[in-house]
Amino acid sequence: MTTPITLLEAPADEGELVAAVGAAELYRALREDVEFRFVAIGRVPGDLPATAYGGDYEAIYHDGRTLTGGVTLVDPFAVPEEHDEEFLRLWRAQHEALAQHRGYLGTRLYRDDDAARFRHIEIARWSSPLMVARATARTQRLPALYVPVLSGSS
16 A cells, blocks of 8 residues: 655745645644655645655555654655665664654655655654754754644545
């Protein structure tokens, strides 16, 4: 089973995007300086008023914890197919380290072999932005965090 995931750059009119998304879950980034201001999970129309990247992703890893509540971390990865094994090895090591931190709620790693730009997308849940900041303090990289705008069929 696949999950449609679409990463959306900030449109000129965010209200128009929210109205156009339809039955998908729509998330808005907490910070305005992220590359993808919105993320839609679920089928979206092809004529959205924003530049979109996405596809039909298969969950290749799920840690079994909850994926509800808190904030949503969305991390896309552009990985050439020939580097898949190396990426997965590194991702698993990083995931195992982060999953030990307080506030971690769960994650799924998705892959789309046909994706034009991002072959892998991680979607993780954390209890709060503070817990993510504490867990990632040593990485020198502030991940993009999202909160729901619409949740399916709204």
